[in-house]
Amino acid sequence: MSFGPHLFLALLEGTVTAFVLAVTALGLSLVFGVMRIVNVAHGEFFMLGAVLAWFCASLVGTPIAGFLFAMIAAPAVVGALALAADRLILRRIEYHPEGTIVATIGLLYILQQAVLTLYGPDARPVSPPVYFTLTFPWFGYSGYKLVVAAISALLLAAVWWLLTRTTLGLYMRAAQQDLEMAQAFGVPARRVYATVFALGAMLAAAAGVLVVPIQQAHYLMGLDPLLLSFIVVIIGGLGSVKGTLVAAFVVGISDGVVSVFFSPTLAKIVATLLVAGVLVVRPGGLFGGDRA
Amino acid sequence: MSGRGAARLLALHLAVLALLFLAQFALPAYHHTNVARIMVLAAYAVGYNILLGYTGLMSLGHAMFFAAGMYGAGLPVYYLGFGAASALGAGIAAGVVLAALFGLMALRTSGVSFLIVSLMFAQAFYLASLYFNEITLGDQGFILSDRLAPLSVGDASVGFHEPAVKYNGALLLFAACLLLGLGLRLSPIGRVLIAIRENEERARLLGYDSYRYKLLSLVVSGGVAAAAGASYALLFSYAGSTFASILFSIYPLLWTLLGGVGTTLGPLIGTGLMFYLVDVASGFTSAYLLVVGVALVVLILWFPQGILGTIRARWLPWLP
Amino acid sequence: MAAVAPLLETEALCKRFGGLTAVSDVSLRLAEGEIRAIIGPNGAGKTTLVGIVCGRLEPTSGRVLYRGREITAMRPWERLVQGIVYTFQVTSIFKGLSCYENVALPAQRRLMQGIAGRLALDERAIEARVGAALEAVGLADQAERRADALAYGHQRLLELAMALAAEPQLLILDEPTQGLAESEIERFCELVRAIARRATVLLIEHNMSVVLDLAERVTVMDAGAIIAEGTPAQIERDPAVQKAYLGR
Numbered sequence: 001m002s003f004g005p006h007l008f009l010a011l012l013e014g015t016v017t018a019f020v021l022a023v024t025a026l027g028l029s030l031v032f033g034v035m036r037i038v039n040v041a042h043g044e045f046f047m048l049g050a051v052l053a054w055f056c057a058s059l060v061g062t063p064i065a066g067f068l069f070a071m072i073a074a075p076a077v078v079g080a081l082a083l084a085a086d087r088l089i090l091r092r093i094e095y096h097p098e099g100t101i102v103a104t105i106g107l108l109y110i111l112q113q114a115v116l117t118l119y120g121p122d123a124r125p126v127s128p129p130v131y132f133t134l135t136f137p138w139f140g141y142s143g144y145k146l147v148v149a150a151i152s153a154l155l156l157a158a159v160w161w162l163l164t165r166t167t168l169g170l171y172m173r174a175a176q177q178d179l180e181m182a183q184a185f186g187v188p189a190r191r192v193y194a195t196v197f198a199l200g201a202m203l204a205a206a207a208g209v210l211v212v213p214i215q216q217a218h219y220l221m222g223l224d225p226l227l228l229s230f231i232v233v234i235i236g237g238l239g240s241v242k243g244t245l246v247a248a249f250v251v252g253i254s255d256g257v258v259s260v261f262f263s264p265t266l267a268k269i270v271a272t273l274l275v276a277g278v279l280v281v282r283p284g285g286l287f288g289g290d291r292a
Numbered sequence: 293m294s295g296r297g298a299a300r301l302l303a304l305h306l307a308v309l310a311l312l313f314l315a316q317f318a319l320p321a322y323h324h325t326n327v328a329r330i331m332v333l334a335a336y337a338v339g340y341n342i343l344l345g346y347t348g349l350m351s352l353g354h355a356m357f358f359a360a361g362m363y364g365a366g367l368p369v370y371y372l373g374f375g376a377a378s379a380l381g382a383g384i385a386a387g388v389v390l391a392a393l394f395g396l397m398a399l400r401t402s403g404v405s406f407l408i409v410s411l412m413f414a415q416a417f418y419l420a421s422l423y424f425n426e427i428t429l430g431d432q433g434f435i436l437s438d439r440l441a442p443l444s445v446g447d448a449s450v451g452f453h454e455p456a457v458k459y460n461g462a463l464l465l466f467a468a469c470l471l472l473g474l475g476l477r478l479s480p481i482g483r484v485l486i487a488i489r490e491n492e493e494r495a496r497l498l499g500y501d502s503y504r505y506k507l508l509s510l511v512v513s514g515g516v517a518a519a520a521g522a523s524y525a526l527l528f529s530y531a532g533s534t535f536a537s538i539l540f541s542i543y544p545l546l547w548t549l550l551g552g553v554g555t556t557l558g559p560l561i562g563t564g565l566m567f568y569l570v571d572v573a574s575g576f577t578s579a580y581l582l583v584v585g586v587a588l589v590v591l592i593l594w595f596p597q598g599i600l601g602t603i604r605a606r607w608l609p610w611l612p
Numbered sequence: 613m614a615a616v617a618p619l620l621e622t623e624a625l626c627k628r629f630g631g632l633t634a635v636s637d638v639s640l641r642l643a644e645g646e647i648r649a650i651i652g653p654n655g656a657g658k659t660t661l662v663g664i665v666c667g668r669l670e671p672t673s674g675r676v677l678y679r680g681r682e683i684t685a686m687r688p689w690e691r692l693v694q695g696i697v698y699t700f701q702v703t704s705i706f707k708g709l710s711c712y713e714n715v716a717l718p719a720q721r722r723l724m725q726g727i728a729g730r731l732a733l734d735e736r737a738i739e740a741r742v743g744a745a746l747e748a749v750g751l752a753d754q755a756e757r758r759a760d761a762l763a764y765g766h767q768r769l770l771e772l773a774m775a776l777a778a779e780p781q782l783l784i785l786d787e788p789t790q791g792l793a794e795s796e797i798e799r800f801c802e803l804v805r806a807i808a809r810r811a812t813v814l815l816i817e818h819n820m821s822v823v824l825d826l827a828e829r830v831t832v833m834d835a836g837a838i839i840a841e842g843t844p845a846q847i848e849r850d851p852a853v854q855k856a857y858l859g860r
Contacts, residue, residue: 480732
């Protein structure tokens, strides 16, 4: 395959990656933005979504039924888990920034190793709910991947609608701007925090469900999405749907292109150094000047 | 801290070291190597504690300093035939330089930003060690034993595979790092670092350039971590990418938290305890890292001061 | 005018925060050995002004001169070494440390000369200075207590002890009597008079009786600018001052 088609393939792959990344990163971004905390276990919520999807598929007959079941059940279960983590751990330490990082690192290992124990170390495939090929003159492309992109776009739109058109969204934006003021106006901070944390986890889980027919479910699969989501959130800005989207596309597509033409490891090295660079150079640090 | 107080603390620490020295004659073979390993890793934790416990800066990137020492010593031995002493020097130098460069860039940030920047740099270092795996042999790593010349002690030559060399080499390293940490803690510089930890702006307005002190702390912390890494490579004859991974940045945080942040002897206790916890757990299950996760959550929820920190707060306020 | 050069001089100092002008064209002259009070309603820019003098804040424009030398760009820690010492409006001490350690930090600064002086110091020299500072404010018996175990009034005294240990030549006190009981305020005034024998004192105060008691000269600020300057008696009678305080 010559350069042109190769590039086209890379762009297609990058676009699909970008959409899924946007959904995952948006979850992290909302938690960062509204709650001012870093959830290092975010990637494990993604992994749980994928593993639960495999589980749902093994319970139900057809791939499409499994997929639909998973799209409902996985985020629900992961959301409940996130609520528990918020109640039992994060609230107790009062969302202290460095303490939350330590606690969520702990949560990361607990979730990861629990899955290792119950699910095992193997990577297991899940059949895609729909299977068709798009035939281009140079290569065939999996139709399901485009379905993934479409559903991701729907999820992003749904979150945007939630943020701009519902009371919860209003509370979230208010809490992000100025928590004290918001509380003075009657915004129930605790409940908003719990809801946002659950929402972030559910988005990650949904992304996991979408991705698992492409990637296979494995107990270590949460680490890459975590790193990429970090990168997107820090570059794109906290809590901003638009910023996350744009950054996800920049990161997703360039990651796709660099991975195809150079090496995935090199792509990751560049990405991590870029994030560090942004943080060092940006005058306000992580939260300064990042109003949605 | 009067002169007599400092002497008493020194005596306490020397007693601990003496105990460690004597222990080698009583320990069975399996625990003998374990304790040697623990002492090297505890030195790593001592280095980490200088930055977190004394200066109040939490980093998630110390694995890059440990690995800089490890590769800084291991690669010259493997490829250039360096002897142990020069390899150790090279490893420490690598760590110090890396820490200085990192500090110059990253100390413009603080708190969570600093934490993430350190994590990202360390991750880039780890990925680079995988990317250049023709040299570093990546995850698999390389063994030093046939390339490392034995130590010459007087007329005799003692190989690094000897248990006595491993144990006493490790003890020597740990002793040096522990006493360096204690000395720093009791020095005027130590007092400034602790003030910066408690209230940085106040310290600045009382005459101290906090940036310079933080940089110094980071360089010492990185240097000690690198010394531990270099010693690990030389004593246990192995260098590999796993020591540069995120888990190896999380470990010293865990060990320090468990033992007691901001105490001189806490890192030793935390490292030893956690080493054995993981050791025992890995006998039962391949998911032994669960212990790490649970320990972190339990510590942060209920015992943020750690073992020695709690003891100090309740009963022994004079403990450094 | 003055035959002797002033200890501290500001020239047309301005500080703007975005659209807000906190300090506007302030030119102040402080003679050595003076006790000067700065008064004014809330938001007049007093804390901002002294913040620029001690180095916490950078001015938008204007200059600060100390002993005739320009120090506008000098960093806060260097100013401390020059003798400019600031105590905070909201007590800023090392809460988790003992009173001894709180005072030892500024006390050791002058002793830390060169590399050797930073690595190890004779603790007895530090002990002597800490003891003297704590004795002066009456907290000598509290040396081993944790700073946050002290009552608020005593915490303020601790902060004063810390300032003393730093050997100030220009001591800037930002609303030092706020939150103190009557007896504590009296004690405090005695202390300031004793300090003023060796140092120049610049004092931001709301408590008018303290101002009348201590200050030799008073500078009045409002909305970022100096509106009056004179002896306490002159200021009391000044119509512009009365308007600023009462005409609101």
